[in-house]
Structures are given as C-alpha cells and as structure tokens.
Amino acid sequence: MSYLELKNVDKYYGDVHAIKGVNLTINKGEFIVFVGPSGCGKSTLLRMIAGLEEINDGDLVLDGNEITHQAPSKRDLAMVFQSYALYPHMTVEENMSFALRIKGEEQSIIDQKVAKAAETLNLTPYLKRTPKELSGGQRQRVAIGRAIVRSPKVFLFDEPLSNLDAALRGQTRVEIAELHRDLNATSIYVTHDQVEAMTLADRVVVLQGGVIEQVGTPMELYEAPANKFVAQFIGQPQMNLLSASYFSGISADAVDVGVRPEHFSIVDAGQGAISGQVELIEALGNETLIHVCLEGSGEKLIVRQYEQPSIKVRDSVSINYDASHLHQFDAKGEAIR
Amino acid sequence: MPRLLLSPAVITLLIWMVVPLALTIYFSSIFYNLMQPDSTGFAGWMNYEFMITNPAFSDAIINTLVLLASTVAITVIGGLAIALLINETFPGRGIVRLLLISPFFVMPTVNALLWKHMMMNPIYGVLAQVWTFFGLTPINWLQDLPLFSVIIMISWQWLPFACLILMTSLQSMDREQLEAAEMDGANYWQKFRYMYLPHLARPISVVIMIEVIFLLSVFAEIFTTTNGGPGTQSTNLAYLIFNEALQAFDIGVASAGAVFAIILANIVAIFLIRIIGKNLEK
Ligand SMILES: Nc1ncnc2c1ncn2[C@@H]1O[C@H](COP(=O)(O)OP(=O)(O)O)[C@@H](O)[C@H]1O
Numbered sequence: 304m305s306y307l308e309l310k311n312v313d314k315y316y317g318d319v320h321a322i323k324g325v326n327l328t329i330n331k332g333e334f335i336v337f338v339g340p341s342g343c344g345k346s347t348l349l350r351m352i353a354g355l356e357e358i359n360d361g362d363l364v365l366d367g368n369e370i371t372h373q374a375p376s377k378r379d380l381a382m383v384f385q386s387y388a389l390y391p392h393m394t395v396e397e398n399m400s401f402a403l404r405i406k407g408e409e410q411s412i413i414d415q416k417v418a419k420a421a422e423t424l425n426l427t428p429y430l431k432r433t434p435k436e437l438s439g440g441q442r443q444r445v446a447i448g449r450a451i452v453r454s455p456k457v458f459l460f461d462e463p464l465s466n467l468d469a470a471l472r473g474q475t476r477v478e479i480a481e482l483h484r485d486l487n488a489t490s491i492y493v494t495h496d497q498v499e500a501m502t503l504a505d506r507v508v509v510l511q512g513g514v515i516e517q518v519g520t521p522m523e524l525y526e527a528p529a530n531k532f533v534a535q536f537i538g539q540p541q542m543n544l545l546s547a548s549y550f551s552g553i554s555a556d557a558v559d560v561g562v563r564p565e566h567f568s569i570v571d572a573g574q575g576a577i578s579g580q581v582e583l584i585e586a587l588g589n590e591t592l593i594h595v596c597l598e599g600s601g602e603k604l605i606v607r608q609y610e611q612p613s614i615k616v617r618d619s620v621s622i623n624y625d626a627s628h629l630h631q632f633d634a635k636g637e638a639i640r
Numbered sequence: 641m642p643r644l645l646l647s648p649a650v651i652t653l654l655i656w657m658v659v660p661l662a663l664t665i666y667f668s669s670i671f672y673n674l675m676q677p678d679s680t681g682f683a684g685w686m687n688y689e690f691m692i693t694n695p696a697f698s699d700a701i702i703n704t705l706v707l708l709a710s711t712v713a714i715t716v717i718g719g720l721a722i723a724l725l726i727n728e729t730f731p732g733r734g735i736v737r738l739l740l741i742s743p744f745f746v747m748p749t750v751n752a753l754l755w756k757h758m759m760m761n762p763i764y765g766v767l768a769q770v771w772t773f774f775g776l777t778p779i780n781w782l783q784d785l786p787l788f789s790v791i792i793m794i795s796w797q798w799l800p801f802a803c804l805i806l807m808t809s810l811q812s813m814d815r816e817q818l819e820a821a822e823m824d825g826a827n828y829w830q831k832f833r834y835m836y837l838p839h840l841a842r843p844i845s846v847v848i849m850i851e852v853i854f855l856l857s858v859f860a861e862i863f864t865t866t867n868g869g870p871g872t873q874s875t876n877l878a879y880l881i882f883n884e885a886l887q888a889f890d891i892g893v894a895s896a897g898a899v900f901a902i903i904l905a906n907i908v909a910i911f912l913i914r915i916i917g918k919n920l921e922k
C-alpha cells in the first residue's frame with residue numbers, strides 16, 4: 304500500500320543533473336531515511352517532495368493524489384529544517400500555532416493542540432519565550448513541535464540533529480525514535496550520518512550522485528549491500544575490499560571481495576589464507592581494530608576482534624575469513640548473489 | 641579621568657549647540673530689524689506674539705506636518721513595495737537597482753528645477769504632454785497644487801533612500817524561514833504580514849527617523865519652485881523663517897519662529913520615540 308510515490312523524478316540546476324530519475328515508494332507510517340555523502344542530492348530530493356524545489360520531470364503522488372506541481376502550502380507536509388527556521392519575532396507558542404492560526408482554526412482547538420505538543424516535547428515552561436531565549440536543543444524541539452501540531456500527512460526532516468553537540472544528538476535521536484513510535488506518522492529523514500540512518504529507519508535509501516544505490520532495511524543494507532558503494536558506505540569501520548585472488552571457492556566473475564572487519568580473524572601463523580604484517584592496533588576497550596598490510600600486494604585490511612590481542616605492531620600474522628560472509632562484486636562493482 | 645579625556649569632544653559639541661541656541665533665544669527677545677536699526681532694546685514676548693498672530697504661521701505649521709507625513713508615508717510604502725518587487729531575481733536586476741538609487745544623488749535644487757521645468761511645466765512639461773495625449777487639460781501643478789507638487793518632488797528624491805535601506809535588509813531575510821512559512825500554508829500576504837513586516841520593523845523605523853530629521857527643514861525645493869506660494873499654500877516653517885529674516889529683514893521675529901521650529905521638532909521627536917523607538921532597542 305503505497306502512500307507517497309516518486310515516479311522517475313528528475314531535477315536540473317541549469318546544466319547540473321542533480322536528481323537522476325528516482326523511483327521510490329513509501330508506505331504509510333514508515334520511517335524512511337535518505338543517507339549519502341554530502342552533495343549527493345538528499346536535501347534536493349526532500350525539497351522536491353516538499354514542493355520547495357520544482358520537479359523537472361516525473362510524477363509525485365501522495366495518498367492517491369498527484370501533487371507534482373502543487374504549491375508547498377497545499378501539500379499538507381511539515382518540514383523540520385536544518386537551521387530550525389523558527390520565526391524569531393514570535394514566541395514558542397506562536398511559532399507552534401502559526402500554521403493553525405493562519406488556517407483559521409478555532410482558538411480552543413489551537414490551545415489544546417499546542418499544549419499537547421508542548422507536553423510531549425517538554426516545552427511547556429518555555430511557551431512564552433522567543434527562540435533566541437532557548438538553547439539549541441530546545442529550539443530543535445520547537446521546530447519539531449511546529450510540525451507535530453499540524454498533524455501533517457508526512458514529516459520531512461533535513462539533517463535536524465547536525466547543529467547539536469554529540470551528547471544531545473544521541474539523546475534527541477532516541478527522542479525522535481520514541482516520537483515516531485508514538486505518533487506512527489510517515490516520516491522522511493535526511494542525514495549523512497549512518498548511525499542515525501541505521502538506528503531510526505524502517506527503510507534506508509542510500510543515495511549517490513543523484514541516483515538511488517539501494518533501498519532496504521538497515522540490516523539488509525548491512526548484510527547484503529547491492530554494490531561496492533553501499534558496502535563501503537554502511538558500517539564503521541568500512542568493509543574491507545580485497546582482490547578476488549585471495550579467496551577460493553568464489554564466483555568466476557568476482558573481481559573484488561568485501562569482508563567486514565568482524566568476519567576476519569587472526570589465527571596461528573601458517574593457518575590462515577592471508578598473511579601480512581600488523582601496522583596499527585587500535586584498542587577501543589570493547590573491541591580492538593587491527594590494521595594489517597598484506598604481503599606482496601601491499602593491500603590493507605582491518606580486523607575487528609573482541610578479545611584483547613596478544614600480538615604487537617610489526618608482528619607477522621595470518622588471517623582467516625568467514626566464508627559464509629563474503630560479499631563478491633563484479634567488474635562493475637555490483638554484488639554477485 | 642575618562643571624563644577629562646571625553647571633555648574636548650563634549651565641550652565642542654556643547655558650544656556647537658548651545659551658542660546658536662542661546663543666540664537664537666537672545667535675538668528672539670530683542671527688537672532687531674535690519675530695516676529699522678533705530679528700534680532696539682528688550683522686546684519681551686513681542687516677537688513671539690508677532691509670529692503667532694501672523695496668519696502664515698499656522699499655515700506653515702500645518703504645511704510642515706502635512707509635507708512630513710505624506711512624504712514619509714509615500715516613501716516608506718512605495719520603497720517597501722519596490723524593494724519587495726526587486727527582491728526577486730530577474731535579468732537586469734543590477735541595472736534596475738542602480739537606476740532606482742540614482743535620484744538620491746541628485747541635488748535638491750536640481751531635483752526641484754527638473755520637476756519644475758521638465759515635468760510640471762503646464763505648456764512643455766512631460767506631464768502636460770501626457771495629459772494632452774489623453775485629451776485632458778494639463779494641470780498647472782505649481783499654481784493649482786503647490787504643496788502636492790513639492791511633496792511629489794521630495795518623495796521622488798527620498799524614495800530611493802527608503803528603497804535602498806529596505807532592499808538591503810530584505811537580503812538578510814532568512815530563506816528557510818520563508819520556506820517554513822510557506823509549508824505552514826501562508827500565502828503571500830500572510831508571509832508579508834508575519835515574516836517580512838516584523839523583519840523590516842527596525843529598518844523602517846530607521847528610515848522614518850532619518851527622513852523626519854531632514855524633512856522638517858525642507859527649503860531648497862520650495863525656494864526654487866513655488867516660493868512658498870501661491871499665498872502661503874506651500875510655505876513651511878523653514879521657509880517662513882527665511883521669509884521673516886531675509887525678505888522682511890526682521891531677525892527678531894525670525895528667531896522667534898526658529899524657537900517654534902525647535903519646539904515642533906521636539907514634539908515630533910517625542911512622538912516618534914514613543915511610537916517607533918522601541919523597535920530600535922531590540
Ligand atoms: N540551488 C542550487 N543551484 C545549483 N546547484 C545546486 C543547488 N542546490 C543544490 N545544488 C547541487 O545539487 C547537488 C545536490 O545538493 P544537495 O541536495 O544539497 O546535497 P546534500 O543535501 O545531499 O548534501 C549538489 O551537487 C549541489 O551542488
């Protein structure tokens with residue numbers, strides 16, 4: 304049951320083809336995250352859905368209605384901007400009630416909705432303040448409150464956490480997840496941070512250069528990336544990519560093979576398929592990352608292990624891989640299944 | 641010590657203000673007519689009485705205020721409209737802006753002469769040509785609508801100023817705020833009312849303040865076009881004082897008029913600060 308559907312949408316900025324024929328179907332109540340490197344077109348795609356950027360080609364359908372060229376004010380979507388875009392001369396209460404007031408909603412209903420949203424977001428004590436009298440986190444919540452009060456068809460978020468410090472970002476991320484669970488509202492969330500993408504999303508859309516690389520649940524992306532780009536974009540540290548010659552029993556088309564750091568293990572000398580020299584050991588407490596430079600080719604890889612290592616830098620080591628967790632890629636970089 | 645260091649500036653300013661003020665008040669209290677050098681001595685309130693009972697006086701005050709209010713209204717509303725209009729990007733915007741600003745660089749006398757001869761002359765003026773083209777009788781602007789004509793000239797000169805200030809502050813308007821308002825369902829008028837107008841409150845106050853300071857003492861435009869006439873129809877306080885001092889050569893009465901001008905300026909200033917001063921404190 305599709306609620307919001309993008310059919311082959313295109314966006315040009317002059318000669319720049321920013322969005323290249325994107326198809327996407329979003330279901331009601333889903334939390335979709337657009338993720339990708341900076342400049343890949345995440346914001347552009349979101350703003351096209353919002354109506355803030357013109358759609359040059361293709362169709363946009365919301366809840367059965369074609370809205371490709373409808374004005375943003377008619378689409379019944381709410382957006383939380385990266386800069387929050389609060390109205391500086393209005394109080395928190397006025398900010399949150401603005402949309403309802405200009406729609407001519409009854410005052411008692413407005414008061415009730417604002418009070419409820421403020422309650423949910425812990426903003427009740429600040430209703431009479433103006434945005435400049437609030438902290439960053441509070442402003443961010445007002446921006447969310449402004450969206451909630453309207454009960455829109457879809458919530459749009461453009462990197463809402465990027466202006467917060469690390470601690471607050473983690474906390475707010477959890478709050479947004481809880482909010483989505485409570486409201487069960489269809490949401491599209493843009494971020495370049497894969498942790499946000501993995502923790503919040505029902506489905507993640509990975510974008511690069513204006514095209515969708517893969518759509519799937521966070522676990523699908525992690526366990527079965529469709530191509531080299533997704534494989535390396537999702538996961539920290541990155542998936543190791545080695546030439547196929549190190550591996551046996553793989554497809555003849557495979558050019559590169561990807562192995563996540565946790566699927567390598569250090570074994571006794573001569574026991575492993577791959578051997579190399581330890582370059583760096585990063586002990587992070589709960590886990591240890593061992594950087595190894597391979598003999599001969601000089602390729603590098605990272606091994607993740609959860610026990611304290613007994614090896615030292617410049618030791619020669621032998622490495623084994625978990626054959627059930629190999630990701631094979633052909634010459635074009637597409638995954639071979 | 642800081643006061644000592646400040647004192648040269650403060651003392652200079654004080655002298656600058658106090659000496660002319662004291663002299664004006666002194667002259668307004670003595671008989672001082674250049675044509676009657678023999679009548680001298682303390683005049684008491686005579687000069688003030690002379691000024692107030694002069695039938696031109698009340699006309700001059702009303703004209704001063706009408707001129708002030710109309711010009712401020714026209715320039716602020718017009719400047720706002722133009723600034724909003726050219727805030728959108730379009731080809732040739734740079735040139736349009738430059739042309740819009742240029743009247744401000746024209747000297748007041750030149751401006752007045754331009755309007756008097758080129759635009760408003762009832763025989764060969766541009767406006768007369770337009771009127772004839774539409775089959776209407778050309779208006780003798782400076783004769784029939786003298787004060788209105790002066791208001792047009794001064795508005796033409798000050799419109800660019802208002803426009804320039806409002807235009808620059810429109811550029812600092814946050815685009816995402818407007819987009820947020822748009823997503824909230826605001827139409828153009830609601831965006832104007834709830835976004836642009838509050839954002840422009842301070843620059844509008846600045847424009848009004850500065851214009852009021854300059855427009856209370858308009859002189860050159862009146863002197864070069866209507867000479868305050870016909871009758872007193874376009875005489876403002878500044879022109880009346882000039883008339884007393886350099887047409888009737890009565891320095892005493894002119895000084896009394898100047899004192900009234902100071903009082904009027906203060907009344908206007910108090911109103912201004914009450915009404916718009918709070919916008920400037922933010
Ligand atoms: N207003 C614009 N004019 C021209 N090019 C733009 C404009 N906005 C974005 N772009 C280009 O479109 C691409 C996608 O931008 P954007 O959607 O902002 O990326 P992201 O949000 O993923 O970082 C970028 O290459 C950017 O340079």
Ligand SMILES: [Mg+2]
Nearest residue numbers: 345346347462
């Ligand atoms: Mg962006």
